Amino acid sequence: MIYLADFFKTRSSWVNEYGETPSWSWFSLTHILILVATVIFCVIFAYLYRKACDKKRKIYQWIIVGLMLLEELQMFTIAIATNQFEIGFLPLHLCGINIFFCIAHAIWGKKWIEEFLYALALPGALLALIVPTWTSVPPWNFIFIFSTGYHIFLIAYPIMLLAGGFRPKFKNLKYVAYVLIPLSVVIFGINQFTNHMAVATNNPKFWSTNFMFLYKPESLFTVLANLFHLEGMWYLITLPFLLVLIWGLFYAPWYFIEKKQSKVSL
Numbered sequence: 001m002i003y004l005a006d007f008f009k010t011r012s013s014w015v016n017e018y019g020e021t022p023s024w025s026w027f028s029l030t031h032i033l034i035l036v037a038t039v040i041f042c043v044i045f046a047y048l049y050r051k052a053c054d055k056k057r058k059i060y061q062w063i064i065v066g067l068m069l070l071e072e073l074q075m076f077t078i079a080i081a082t083n084q085f086e087i088g089f090l091p092l093h094l095c096g097i098n099i100f101f102c103i104a105h106a107i108w109g110k111k112w113i114e115e116f117l118y119a120l121a122l123p124g125a126l127l128a129l130i131v132p133t134w135t136s137v138p139p140w141n142f143i144f145i146f147s148t149g150y151h152i153f154l155i156a157y158p159i160m161l162l163a164g165g166f167r168p169k170f171k172n173l174k175y176v177a178y179v180l181i182p183l184s185v186v187i188f189g190i191n192q193f194t195n196h197m198a199v200a201t202n203n204p205k206f207w208s209t210n211f212m213f214l215y216k217p218e219s220l221f222t223v224l225a226n227l228f229h230l231e232g233m234w235y236l237i238t239l240p241f242l243l244v245l246i247w248g249l250f251y252a253p254w255y256f257i258e259k260k261q262s263k264v265s266l
């Protein structure tokens with residue numbers, strides 16, 4: 001039976017009441033519909049963006065940013081109004097941080113921001129939708145709506161940029177690394193602090209965080225930790241290898257296309 005109160009439960013509140021049993025699973029009908037909706041939404045906006053003039057393209061950028069901000073506003077408003085706010089709701093996951101880069105790009109349109117969004121926002125959001133972490137809550141829950149919608153919109157932004165003519169360059173990955181490495185160090189420190197506070201205050205529901213999955217393995221990282229029998233924080237050693245693999249998959253096609261075009265132009 002569906003209760004109105006269930007709509008307003010956060011993931012931790014849902015688990016506390018109903019347990020860890022997933023409400024839906026990876027590659028179930030619900031999950032497949034999410035992925036189909038993602039493709040349809042991105043194709044529509046990519047088409048509109050490709051056909052648009054510069055002025056209209058800026059409008060489409062702000063539409064996507066606005067939708068992400070509305071999702072954040074919805075989540076924060078409900079969590080605070082129902083006294084369920086947690087430090088973990090702050091936008092300090094990789095996908096959450098990328099909303100600031102989307103806003104910055106919509107304002108200034110810098111090329112290095114486009115590279116950052118392609119290298120981190122796109123694969124991060126894709127992974128989040130392919131192996132989602134919010135399977136405990138059902139589709140009629142606000143956390144499901146927020147998590148699903150936000151990641152769809154985050155994928156759509158760099159897809160629009162690609163449709164508009166942006167082409168990733170392998171040599172520019174070093175600039176992404178210049179931002180990612182210090183950012184990861186800061187987030188790692190924040191996780192250590194908040195989880196220390198969770199123990200010190202005996203209030204893990206409010207204080208516990210796992211921003212950027214740098215405190216404990218979740219989702220895909222749980223699979224990797226189990227696969228390689230990694231205990232504790234040893235799963236972190238898989239992160240650079242996973243990043244290299246992802247960047248290889250995302251950048252290799254553009255690298256070969258660029259080489260082929262350079263040969264043709266000779």
